Amino acid sequence: MRLRNYPAFLLLSALTVFGQGTQGTISGSVTDQDGAAVANAQVEVKNEAGAQFQAKTSASGGYTLSQLPVGTYRIAIASPGLQPFSKDKIAVQPGQTVRLDARLADFPSLGSVGEDRTFYAEIFESHKTPTGPAPRTPGGQPDFSGVWHPLRDVDPGKPQPLPWAEELSKQRLANNLKDLPSSFCLPSGILAAPALLPFRIMQNSTLLAILYEGELPRQIYLDGRKHPEESLSPFVGHSVGKWDGDTLVVDTVGFNDKTWLDALGHPHTDKMHVIERFRRKDLGHLEVEFTIDDPGAYKTPWIIKKATELADPSDEVGQYVCTENNRDVPHLVGK
Template sequence: MYFPVLAISAWALLAQNSGTITGTVTDVYGGVLGKAAIQATNVATKAVFKAESSATGAYTLAQLPAGTYDLSATVTGMARFEQKNIAVGVAHTVQLNIKVNDFSLNTVGEDRQFFEGLTTRHKTPAGPTPRMANGKPDLSGVWLGTFLQDSGKPELTPSAQAIVNERAANHLKDVPSSRCQPNGITLFGVIFTYRVVQTPDYLVMIAEHDQPPRQIFMDGRSHPKNLDPTWLGHSVGHWEGDTLVVDTVGFNGRAWIDLEGHPFTERTHITERYRRPDLGHLEVEFTIDDPSSYVKPWTIKRISDLAPKGEEVAEYVCTENNKDVPHLVGK
């Protein structure tokens, strides 16, 4: 009968020894931004605390142990917000209103609503995992743009941190896709529809975005000894139970890991794990290993919804209507 009292006492003690960061998230014109992903990282302990802004733009990070925090805010279609060295004291509330810059043109098809529509989850068909004749899961199908489940927590080397800082200061205007160059494999299928074609020996991915097809060799071959570095690298795959494990090396270092500007290099080594837990979903984990950029390997998790029947991968020719470049703003 004393347990509730002990629980209340423990909660009260935690509250007394912690602080809060709270505020609202808006664009530079004062428009409220809901569903912003807020993350505060304790500088000393590296502990991460997360929150999401409400429909009114309000957010609260409560019960933060006293200390110094680096805070970031991510909104689809907007530039990433960062503020470092926020001091949080015991029983202290820090009021931090976040203003997020918009790096799109805000014309039809290039506005926040466009990105929000593309990143809204869809109703998917129910059913068991389809399988190939050999009993392995069949990953084939037309898939809607991937959703980020976990962006990972990379620890950057000084050189990689300098690259990320420079790209952020330039409002990410140098992202390769802004100049009709390919995205990296970690951004393959992000936002736009893509198709997976699977055979026992090969898996091919075709993206609607202006990107070369991706080949994953599953016929038992190894990586060539003398690889010609490319945007997508060289990929070989094998099955571990119902998980397709893909090993990729041979990058040219020109792509970006994500839209936060984390870099590839020619030393980047990526391991992917694909799972189809049911008919309507495709899960993938990317583990990035690159000692020249990251202190230790880190993992990004994404999931895709199966597209409705009749959905196809449309033709997309970036160079026919690429008018963004003269309007991109940076230093």
């Protein structure tokens, strides 16, 4: 038996050594400008061949991306409420670990109430939720009605942008996200709108409506209608939904190209087609999966998975007014 197993052992050892000789690691820690750990920051690296790898920072701010093919990488790190970090030309050598620590600075708000990192940290922490089965409509479908905490990423996916889209994302990061649409009182779009503030879902047999603080409302038609030739709401598109068992599948088209898809500044075109899958697995939890199909900006469809919890019944969606006298934007510091 030993003689029979010996060649297999040699083969396994050779494969292990070979793997170590073609792979490396990038690891480090992410802190804010005061040196405090930044948990749940999104870390993304991409090599010259276009391969992408992602991780989230731990509670202590650490991250590790292992088994990376040898090559040269670009890293981007983002966390809500803090300026993004990016660095090019990171060389990953065989069997070696590259140490890369990042310090994320505050935005020029200088920690104003409602804009500081504490505000964002509280948004994305887990919430206590009620228990029990998901409520149902008189027709038997899951009822998504209620006030929900902001959606958070469960799996941000791996976008494969075309060269122009990748370059634009790099420019936006290098410019400290200075041109973020919401800085100019423009709508954030259907991916970003539910990501920062609570939102309310109202549902009946023919319509599901979503209300946001400071954003355009959405209407998802459940009455079997088709998309019109021209959308009357290009910032959020035209949405129609149908049931697939207990999953509501929402098809949205008719966008403009003025919104951003995430905090890394990923763009889209006016040909973007979004499919959402809403699931309420129980009373307190909501899952939404986004599939972004935009051949003008991405090589393949981009799938993003998000989730959230039901807010307290006493919570409300408040009024949020983007001031018409915002004099700060022209003075924001880019690069």
